[in-house]
Amino acid sequence: MGTIQIKNLSFRYDGMVNHIFDQFSLSIDESWKLGLIGRNGRGKTTFLNLLLGKYPYHGEIQSNLRFNYFPQPITDFTKNVVDVLMDVSGLNESEVWKIQLEMDQLGLTDDLLSRPFSTLSPGEQTKALLAAMFTDKETFQLIDEPTNHLDIAGRQVVASYLKSKRGFIVVSHDRYFIDQVIDHVLSIDRAKIQLFDGNYDTWQREFDRENLSEKNEKAHLQTEIKRLSATASQVKQWAGNAENKKSKKAYGGQSNVNLDKGFLGHKAAKVMKRSKSTLKRTESAIDEKKSLLRNIDDVVPLTLNYKQPHQDHILLLNDFQVQRNHNILNEPITFDLTKDQRLVFEGPNGFGKTTMIKAILGEKRLIARGSSSFSKTVKVSYLTQEFETLSGSIEAYAKHHDVELPVSLNMLKKLGFERSAFTEDLSELSMGQKRKVSLARSLCEPANFYIWDEPLNYLDVITRRQIQKLILKVKPTMLLIDHDRDFVDAIATEPPIELKKYR
């Protein structure tokens, strides 16, 4: 039977202060459907890369399994789908039927095979790559965030597909998706890594229970830490006094205590010795109590630099149609977005929602017909999907966007981004961390209208909740696209604008 045996695994990237994995041991069975969860930057992708043998580490990873990684790297997007899928799966022409069989289970038709890969929608690309991956029945699959480019229907198809498979690790922040798919959970938290036999709900129940008792414990521990710290400073003072008395004796000084000098010196030395060991014990008790607090994430409310718009009308679209390669994409849409409204665009993946947003923001070549206009005083904060290639320093990023560095660093902290996680170059950040950098910028810059393109992609569950709470509290004027049904239902003030394909 195939297993992955991990013993005392320790790893950190060069220049990192803390280990991502520190003496971590685990045994994984080849039949498991293991969900890998945890806040952004905790090391999920790194863990998959360690299994793939990409980085040197301390400890042992022993396995008789072969691994495949999703998303597979694609060298040439202009190649036909069939060629790309043969490349990534290692199959030859006589074995293409294996790919077709898997594609069929994912609702993809054979005619896609002869199209250039670049013409598939992001959701179709995801499904095609998963189909190619699962042609190999002997391999343990490592699937890193498959849902990001999938719309609601696509997520359902992929969830049902994965449910019928076995032997994989899947990383996802989509709770609803992952819950349908997995039978084990590996959770990477602040201070510990835990394995659960069950699905996301099992983990959530246990996590909530632990969090509740940790929260109660936290108040108690903080009082204890305060008390111990007071004791420590008192002891330090005693030790200082004792030292003084001892040196006064040594230099023939006068003690204000009328005692025999030999006895006094002896006593002072004893007090000092005792004080030192009490201090040592107290300090190690403080460290121990502090380490117990480390697994709790302090979730603080976010803030938004939102200025109420002066005018009631924000954005007006009149019979607006957009185009790609001279093909009109949508039936005309018309709306008048007013102050305090939050409007959501709906439509399947690859349909042209991002094109629509770019056209609204003024990219003239994308506008086919109709008109779009903002009111004069509108100041837009645009959160684009193009954050995956962020690079350079955080200082340069903040300067470029005219946001004060301390302000954006503080916002990142609120988003659960630990200061120690900052690398010299933003390109080294995890996907969720990169998303947080661009999100922090949008939260910090002054604006009276927000256009957000899939803001929740790559973000961990806690951050998603923080954003939802913020929007419900501040009630800003917004136009957005997102595939998270719960989020959209909670924040939209109007029925979604459904983009219909142009006939």
Ligand SMILES: Nc1ncnc2c1ncn2[C@@H]1O[C@H](COP(=O)(O)OP(=O)(O)OP(=O)(O)O)[C@@H](O)[C@H]1O
């Ligand atoms: N090449 C690298 N060099 C230095 N640090 C890195 C590198 N790659 C990742 N890191 C850091 O290692 C940590 C773990 O990154 P990883 O991508 O494994 O996180 P993750 O849990 O997959 O996050 P997410 O949920 O955002 O995808 C992060 O703090 C990240 O900034």
